[in-house]
Amino acid sequence: MESDILNDENVHLEKDLKFMKIRKLNRKIGDNLKLLYGYRCQICGQVIGEEFGSYIAEAHHIDYFVKSLNNDVTHQMIVCPNHHSIIHDKDSVFDRRRAMYIYDNGEEQKLVLDYHLRGQALQTGGLEVQ
Ligand SMILES: [Zn+2]
Numbered sequence: 001m002e003s004d005i006l007n008d009e010n011v012h013l014e015k016d017l018k019f020m021k022i023r024k025l026n027r028k029i030g031d032n033l034k035l036l037y038g039y040r041c042q043i044c045g046q047v048i049g050e051e052f053g054s055y056i057a058e059a060h061h062i063d064y065f066v067k068s069l070n071n072d073v074t075h076q077m078i079v080c081p082n083h084h085s086i087i088h089d090k091d092s093v094f095d096r097r098r099a100m101y102i103y104d105n106g107e108e109q110k111l112v113l114d115y116h117l118r119g120q121a122l123q124t125g126g127l128e129v130q
């Protein structure tokens with residue numbers, strides 16, 4: 001009985017550790033992407049906060065991470081906080097072929113910046129910007 005509980009906890013611990021590792025790697029890829037795009041939103045091209053000496057960009061998982069668990073660089077993109085909120089609020093669909101976001105009111109926004117999604121010219125190894 002006691003050892004059962006212990007085993008159970010070990011399994012949980014292992015899962016947690018694995019998840020933490022993925023999260024850490026994920027942050028690194030996101031940070032590298034931010035550098036690649038110079039903190040510009042791929043949808044509107046803006047750097048938010050620049051005039052205040054602040055650079056606010058967010059890494060978004062195109063296929064939501066919780067669903068896909070896919071951490072590949074081609075599953076992330078850099079967006080400003082506004083577009084990030086809108087994408088999540090409206091559950092917008094990303095059309096990879098046309099490199100655009102499609103909103104449910106019919107609005108479409110083509111990416112103004114795309115160095116790593118379309119054609120996938122850059123692989124993960126190419127993003128080791130320090
Ligand atoms: Zn934006």
Ligand SMILES: [Zn+2]
Pocket residue numbers: 059060061084088
């Ligand atoms: Zn997101």
